[in-house]
Amino acid sequence: MKKQIQSVSLVQNAKMVAALYLVISLPLLLIFWAFGTMMGQAGMSTAMLVVFPVIYALSGFVFALIGAWIYNLVASMLGGFEFTTKEVGAA
Numbered sequence: 001m002k003k004q005i006q007s008v009s010l011v012q013n014a015k016m017v018a019a020l021y022l023v024i025s026l027p028l029l030l031i032f033w034a035f036g037t038m039m040g041q042a043g044m045s046t047a048m049l050v051v052f053p054v055i056y057a058l059s060g061f062v063f064a065l066i067g068a069w070i071y072n073l074v075a076s077m078l079g080g081f082e083f084t085t086k087e088v089g090a091a
Contacts, residue, residue: 003045004080007072021060025053 029052075081 001086002082002084004075004082006069006075006080010068010072012067014061017064018057018061022053022057024027029053034064 029049032051071080
């Protein structure tokens, strides 16, 4: 059975992407900090350890919001993503 995603929730999708970006940025931040320390540089300031994940999450929110809005515009003209589903046994 084929189905189409006609529209997506703008704010809910943007919140999910922002949360994912925040979680993804934390290990990356530790890696950047560790490399900076090993290279003998002063490393990141404490403020940057807080600001970087917040900026990353906020930019993820804004761009996901824009992307979901654009998806809804295009899907209204072309029908949206199409996928096939099938019934599976009880879990």
